[in-house]
Amino acid sequence: MRIITVSREFGSGGRELGKRLADALNISYYDREIITAVAERTNLDEKYVEIALDQSVLSQIPISYSRTFSLLPDLVNSPAALLAQQHKAIEELAARGDCVIVGRNAETILKDFHPLKLFVYADKESKIERCLQRETKKESLSVHEIEKMMKQIDKARATNHDILSSFAWGDKREYHLCINTSGIEIKTLIPSIASYAENWFVQMQK
Amino acid sequence: MRIITVSREFGSGGRELGKRLADALNISYYDREIITAVAERTNLDEKYVEIALDQSVLSQIPISYSRTFSLLPDLVNSPAALLAQQHKAIEELAARGDCVIVGRNAETILKDFHPLKLFVYADKESKIERCLQRETKKESLSVHEIEKMMKQIDKARATNHDILSSFAWGDKREYHLCINTSGIEIKTLIPSIASYAENWFVQMQK
Numbered sequence: 001m002r003i004i005t006v007s008r009e010f011g012s013g014g015r016e017l018g019k020r021l022a023d024a025l026n027i028s029y030y031d032r033e034i035i036t037a038v039a040e041r042t043n044l045d046e047k048y049v050e051i052a053l054d055q056s057v058l059s060q061i062p063i064s065y066s067r068t069f070s071l072l073p074d075l076v077n078s079p080a081a082l083l084a085q086q087h088k089a090i091e092e093l094a095a096r097g098d099c100v101i102v103g104r105n106a107e108t109i110l111k112d113f114h115p116l117k118l119f120v121y122a123d124k125e126s127k128i129e130r131c132l133q134r135e136t137k138k139e140s141l142s143v144h145e146i147e148k149m150m151k152q153i154d155k156a157r158a159t160n161h162d163i164l165s166s167f168a169w170g171d172k173r174e175y176h177l178c179i180n181t182s183g184i185e186i187k188t189l190i191p192s193i194a195s196y197a198e199n200w201f202v203q204m205q206k
Numbered sequence: 207m208r209i210i211t212v213s214r215e216f217g218s219g220g221r222e223l224g225k226r227l228a229d230a231l232n233i234s235y236y237d238r239e240i241i242t243a244v245a246e247r248t249n250l251d252e253k254y255v256e257i258a259l260d261q262s263v264l265s266q267i268p269i270s271y272s273r274t275f276s277l278l279p280d281l282v283n284s285p286a287a288l289l290a291q292q293h294k295a296i297e298e299l300a301a302r303g304d305c306v307i308v309g310r311n312a313e314t315i316l317k318d319f320h321p322l323k324l325f326v327y328a329d330k331e332s333k334i335e336r337c338l339q340r341e342t343k344k345e346s347l348s349v350h351e352i353e354k355m356m357k358q359i360d361k362a363r364a365t366n367h368d369i370l371s372s373f374a375w376g377d378k379r380e381y382h383l384c385i386n387t388s389g390i391e392i393k394t395l396i397p398s399i400a401s402y403a404e405n406w407f408v409q410m411q412k
Contacts, residue, residue: 119378121378121379123379170378172325172327172376172378172384172386173327173329173386175384175386176386176388177383177384177385177386178378178381178383178384179383180378180379180381180382180383182382183409183410184406184409185409188405188408188409189402189405191401191405192398192399192401192402192405193398193402195397195398195401196395196398196399196402199394199395199397199398200390202394203389203390203391203394204389204390
C-alpha cells in the first residue's frame with residue numbers, strides 16, 4: 001500500500017504538489033472527498049464541516065452553518081466530534097488503496113498505514129506571492145491581509161496537529177522529506193519527488 | 207555555478223549522500239581537501255586541524271597536535287582562527303566551480319554562491335545502526351558510546367553553526383530539502399535527489 005501524506009504551510013503550494021504527485025503516480029487524491037464524507041456521516045452542511053474542520057478544535061465556532069442544528073445534540077456537531085468523524089473518514093479512504101492526502105493530520109491519523117510523510121514549506125515572500133497569484137478578481141486581499149490569514153491558518157493547523165502528535169507541527173523529525181518551494185514552480189518538482197516516493201516505498205517494503 | 211551543501215546529523219549518511227551525489231552529477235566533492243587547505247594555510251598538522259575544526263569553537267583544546275606549536279602565536283592556531291582559515295579555504299574551493307561540500311558550515315559560508323542546501327537526518331535507531339555497520343574491527347564502540355559520541359558531535363556542529371547563522375542548526379527553513387534517511391539505503395536515493403538538484407538549479411537560474 002502506498003499512502004502519501006502532504007502537510008504544508010499555507011501558501012507553500014502543498015495542495016498543488018499533492019494533486020500533481022497523485023497524477024504522476026497514477027494514484028487517488030483525496031481532498032474534497034474527506035469533507036463530503038464527514039458531512040454525510042454527521043448530516044451537516046459541507047460548507048459548515050469545511051469551516052469547522054479548518055478551525056482549531058479549541059476555538060468554539062457557532063453552528064450557524066448547520067442544516068440540522070436544532071436536531072443534533074452538542075456531542076455530534078462539536079468541533080472535536082467532527083475531528084473524530086474526519087479521523088474515521090480518512091482511515092476508510094486510505095483503506096481503499098494507494099493515495100495522496102493533503103493536510104487534515106493524515107500523517108498522524110494514518111500512522112499504521114506507514115505513509116510517506118512530506119512537509120511542504122516556503123519563505124514568507126514566496127508564500128505571499130503564491131497567494132497573490134492564486135487570487136481571483138472577486139477576492140483581492142492586501143499583502144497585509146494575506147499575511148494575517150497565513151498566520152491564522154497555520155496556527156490552527158499547528159494546534160489541531162499538536163493535539164494528536166508527539167512532535168510539534170512542522171518538526172522535520174516527523175516527516176520523511178521536507179520540501180522548500182521558495183521560488184520554485186511546483187510542477188517542475190514532481191518528476192523527482194515521484195521518483196523519490198517510488199524508491200522510498202520499495203525500500204520500506206523490503 | 208552549481209554548489210550543493212550537505213549539512214547532516216552524525217550517523218545519518220550525509221557524507222555518503224554528498225559523495226554519491228557529486229559522482230552522479232559529475233561535479234567535484236570536497237571533504238579532505240578542506241582540511242588539507244587549512245593545514246597548509248596555518249602550517250599545522252592535518253590531524254590537529256581536523257580535530258580542532260570538528261570541536262566547538264567555544265571549547266579550548268590543547269594544541270598537542272601542532273607540529274610548529276612553539277613558533278606560532280596564539281592568534282594563528284586558536285580554534286577561532288582555524289575557522290576563519292576554513293572559511294577562506296571553502297570560498298576558494300567553491301570559486302573553482304560546481305561542487306558538493308559536506309558540513310563545515312558551507313551552507314552559511316557560501317551564501318553568496320546561492321547553493322542548494324540539503325539537510326540529512328534520521329531517527330536515533332537508524333543512526334546508531336549506520337554507525338555500527340561502519341565500525342571497523344579495531345574500534346568497536348558500544349551502542350551507549352555511539353549515542354554519547356553522536357550527541358557530542360551534533361552539539362559541536364550546532365554550536366559552530368549557530369555562531370554564523372540566524373537560524374538554529376537543523377532548522378528546516380535554512381535548507382531547500384531535508385532528507386530523512388531512516389531505514390533507507392543512501393545509494394537508492396541518489397537518482398531522485400540528483401534530478402531534484404538539477405531541476406532546482408534550472409529554476410533558480412531563470
